[in-house]
Amino acid sequence: MLTPLHKSLLNDFQRDFPLSSRPYQDIANTLGVSEDDVLSALTELSDNHLISRIGPIIPPNQLGVSTLVAMAIPETQLQAVADKISAYPEVNHNYEREHTFNLWFVVIASNAEHLQAILDAMEQETGYKTMQLPLLDDFFIDLGFNMDFHNA
Amino acid sequence: MLDARDRQLLEQIQTGLPVCPRPYAEIGTTLAMPEAEVLERLTQLKQQGLIKRMGVIVKHHQLGYRANAMIVWNVPDNLVKQLGRQISQFAFVTLCYQRPRQAEWPYNLFCMIHGKDRETVLMQLEQLKSSCDLARLDHNILFSRRCFKQRGAVYQPKNPTSLTHG
Numbered sequence: 001m002l003t004p005l006h007k008s009l010l011n012d013f014q015r016d017f018p019l020s021s022r023p024y025q026d027i028a029n030t031l032g033v034s035e036d037d038v039l040s041a042l043t044e045l046s047d048n049h050l051i052s053r054i055g056p057i058i059p060p061n062q063l064g065v066s067t068l069v070a071m072a073i074p075e076t077q078l079q080a081v082a083d084k085i086s087a088y089p090e091v092n093h094n095y096e097r098e099h100t101f102n103l104w105f106v107v108i109a110s111n112a113e114h115l116q117a118i119l120d121a122m123e124q125e126t127g128y129k130t131m132q133l134p135l136l137d138d139f140f141i142d143l144g145f146n147m148d149f150h151n152a
Numbered sequence: 153m154l155d156a157r158d159r160q161l162l163e164q165i166q167t168g169l170p171v172c173p174r175p176y177a178e179i180g181t182t183l184a185m186p187e188a189e190v191l192e193r194l195t196q197l198k199q200q201g202l203i204k205r206m207g208v209i210v211k212h213h214q215l216g217y218r219a220n221a222m223i224v225w226n227v228p229d230n231l232v233k234q235l236g237r238q239i240s241q242f243a244f245v246t247l248c249y250q251r252p253r254q255a256e257w258p259y260n261l262f263c264m265i266h267g268k269d270r271e272t273v274l275m276q277l278e279q280l281k282s283s284c285d286l287a288r289l290d291h292n293i294l295f296s297r298r299c300f301k302q303r304g305a306v307y308q309p310k311n312p313t314s315l316t317h318g
Contacts, residue, residue, distance in 0.1 A: 009208060010208060010210055010215070013207050013208045014205065014207040014208050014209070014210070015205035015206065015207045016205075016206070016207065017169075017206045017207035017208070019176075019191050019194050019195050019198070019206070020191065021174060021176065021177070021187060021191070022173060022174060023169075023175065023176070024171070024173065024175075025173070035173060039171055039172070039173075042171050042208075043171055046171070048214075049211055049214050050210065050211055050214050050215055051208055051209060051210050051211060052168075052209045052210070052211050053167065053168030053169070053209050054168055054169040054171070054207065054208050054209070055165055055166055055167070055168050055169055055206070055209060056162065056165060056166060056194075056197075056203040056204075056205070056206045057203065057204040057205050057206075057209070058162060058166065058202065058203060058204065059201070059202070059204055062154065062162075062202055063154070063159060063162055063163070063166075068251065068262075070257070082298075082300040083300070085300070085301075086300050086301040091301060092301065092302070093301070093302055094299070094300040094301035094302075095220075095296045095297075095298070095299050095300065096296065096297040096298040096299075096300065097222060097294040097295065097296050097297065098294055098295050098297060099292065099294045101256075101257070104222070104294075105300075105301070131254050131256070131257060132254075133251040133252065133254065133257070133262075134251065134252065135249050135250070135251060136249075136250040136251055136252060137232070137233070137236065137249065137250040138248075138249055138250075139233070139236030139237050139239070139240045139248040139249070139250070140240045140245070140246075140247050140248045140249070141204075141240060142204045142205050144205060144207065144208075145210060145212065145246060145266070146243055147210070147215060148268075
């Protein structure tokens, strides 16, 4: 069960996380609890896979280069191809979606040549084409995700 | 612009801030960077927009937001910026990007909605369409089915010899 402390940590510290020597103490002061309470609650959220981490969201293409990639794979081959794609350490967020282009993932590489080499290797290994959809413009101002706990 | 030390710092911190009393000092130890410098650099990176936000990163799916839809639009090029900014204003939109069209892919504007269920997402999409006058535009909604791999964006260091995790 999520306690009020868990809920507050999930919703209220997605941005403007304190940049100070004792950030968890600062959060504790704001919430009227102890630093240990905050550290334990965050560890619980992490252990229960409700948060992935505490950290920065870095705009795409600041460190290295990345692209969204789509592939159209016959249904019977999808799991096998997806497993091959997931095995690349440069891949994250590999999803099946409802479309002829049914496999969607992001590839991140150190530079454009490295990126192209990975995509070439994927096409060779799977026998299917990759469609590259790199980011051209980012309109999103990331303020975090406001959770509705009412019917959670 | 990022200098070499900023890069090292971001590479170190992107996998997560340690949950311990002085996490920035701990990050600094591995980089031989004083805690004060870690804090100063992160503050500057945030001011410059090289960190979009700093904080708790939640797992939508685990928290009951099971429906994840990528909505793609074919928008006239001269309207992309304006519509992209408008769409981004909605609280339920979690990403909004312009991407190139391809031979078999006419869509150039992408947004993401994370909702509790399919019906909610479809309602939110209707709201978006009527508020931004989008119904007349060619679009498609791609709900996610299986998730094969999920991981936050982990950027590989420029110099492969300094790779710490594969």
